[in-house]
Amino acid sequence: xxxxxxxxxxxxxxxxxxxxxxxxxxxxxxxxxxxxxxxxxxxxxxxxxxxxxxxxxxxxxxxx
Amino acid sequence: xxxxxxxxxxxxxxxxxxxxxxxxxxxxxxxxxxxxxxxxxxxxxxxxxxxxxxxxxxxxxxxxxxxxxxxxxxxxxxxxxxxxxxxxxxxxxxxxxxxxxxxxxxxxxxxxxxxxxxxxxxxxxxxxxxxxxxxxxxxxxxxxxxxxxxxxxxxxxxxxxxxxxxxxxxxxxxxxxxxxxxxxxxxxxxxxxxxxxxxxxxxxxxxxxxxxxxxxxxxxxxxxxxxxxxxxxxxxxxxxxxxxxxxxxxxxxxxxxxxxx
Numbered sequence: 001x002x003x004x005x006x007x008x009x010x011x012x013x014x015x016x017x018x019x020x021x022x023x024x025x026x027x028x029x030x031x032x033x034x035x036x037x038x039x040x041x042x043x044x045x046x047x048x049x050x051x052x053x054x055x056x057x058x059x060x061x062x063x064x
Numbered sequence: 065x066x067x068x069x070x071x072x073x074x075x076x077x078x079x080x081x082x083x084x085x086x087x088x089x090x091x092x093x094x095x096x097x098x099x100x101x102x103x104x105x106x107x108x109x110x111x112x113x114x115x116x117x118x119x120x121x122x123x124x125x126x127x128x129x130x131x132x133x134x135x136x137x138x139x140x141x142x143x144x145x146x147x148x149x150x151x152x153x154x155x156x157x158x159x160x161x162x163x164x165x166x167x168x169x170x171x172x173x174x175x176x177x178x179x180x181x182x183x184x185x186x187x188x189x190x191x192x193x194x195x196x197x198x199x200x201x202x203x204x205x206x207x208x209x210x211x212x213x214x215x216x217x218x219x220x221x222x223x224x225x226x227x228x229x230x231x232x233x234x235x236x237x238x239x240x241x242x243x244x245x246x247x248x249x250x251x252x253x254x255x256x257x258x259x260x261x262x263x264x265x266x267x268x269x270x271x272x273x274x275x276x277x278x279x280x281x282x283x284x285x286x287x288x289x290x291x292x293x294x295x296x297x298x299x300x301x302x303x304x305x306x307x308x309x310x311x312x313x314x315x316x317x318x319x320x321x322x323x324x325x
Contacts, residue, residue: 031148056107060122064220
């Protein structure tokens with residue numbers, strides 16, 4: 001299925017958010033949102049992905 | 065100083081962006097003596113190791129982490145970002161920024177209050193980046209904020225305190241609310257001025273990061289903030305319009321040469 005990851009359209013085989021992160025090689029301190037809503041790390045395995053979903057994966061960054 | 069029941073030795077809060085190198089960043093944090101540093105969240109490229117390098121570096125400084133919602137232009141966006149930050153940084157502290165205009169980076173007070181209400185109810189310790197508007201400040205306190213962060217000048221402008229009278233009124237209107245000047249500070253003298261006016265703390269980033277020697281500038285800001293606070297506590301003399309001799313006039317010699325008129 002086709003999802004939008006951090007603003008870019010990609011094709012994924014994963015059926016859950018956790019699977020997608022793992023397949024894409026994400027690791028470490030990350031926070032996720034699905035269609036504008038926060039998804040806690042503990043909920044990623046039970047969060048199904050659907051065609052057209054918008055996924056945001058954020059990490060710590062310098063800030064003012 | 066206490067912010068949300070946390071004791072802090074320093075009244076300087078420092079941003080972590082725009083430094084020439086990670087080493088200079090950590091040296092500047094140490095030199096400033098600050099107890100709180102601001103951080104952000106940004107999109108992570110799959111397989112990148114960006115976060116894994118930066119985040120442990122900041123954790124090692126021992127400073128308390130204040131994540132921000134920089135770049136958010138709506139209440140919803142800021143709320144989601146705050147929730148994400150709470151998980152990653154393991155803190156309920158959030159510097160709440162909801163930007164109303166991309167050019168001025170002015171806070172959107174309406175969306176700010178809306179987001180603050182939701183986040184305070186959700187257990188966040190909200191540090192709202194706001195203007196000096198007293199009614200907005202009242203609404204933020206009503207929403208549950210226990211700290212306010214009025215701007216000195218637009219973000220990154222280095223202009224100092226643009227509206228001294230309004231900020232003085234704000235300080236007077238909220239004598240017991242911790243007020244932190246956030247944004248616009250360009251020089252240590254401006255930070256000292258804010259502290260002399262009785263503001264509780266100063267938050268800055270660019271003035272240190274973009275200095276010729278950021279580590280030395282960080283130290284200068286640490287000293288200026290401490291000096292300004294000490295001056296406030298010592299009690300500044302009231303200004304007067306006319307000159308008044310500081311050396312006693314009584315007992316001055318009359319040399320007959322034109323003195324003592």
